[in-house]
Amino acid sequence: MSITITLGKSGRLVVPKQLRDRLGLHEGSRLRLEVLGGKLEATPEADDLRIELKNGLPVIQGAPPLNQESILDAIKADRK
Structure with missing residues (x-):
């Protein structure tokens, strides 16, 4: 293109x-x-993955759509 x-x-x-x-x-x-x-x-370049609270719920921001494994990895990384 x-x-x-x-x-x-x-x-x-x-x-x-x-x-x-x-x-x-x-x-x-x-x-x-x-x-x-x-x-x-x-x-x-890869986006920085972060978890933000919106209306009291955690929301993954700054990333393309993720699969279940990537979501779990992001949650684990955020907890560390």
Whole structure:
């Protein structure tokens, strides 16, 4: 997939929604930028997983959808 964009004010780059959805990116997602062979390469980095209380219930934030094993690992890590 190839999309042409225009840099915004202060050199800001906006990733089109179609690409964000395809890559699972959201507000706060981190991208590692590298110059390789005269090209700019952006690679998504793993989100920091955290557990927050919302309405008194623990909610996993900052991660793509998780399977049951990943959820249990996140809960165990939060308890440590």
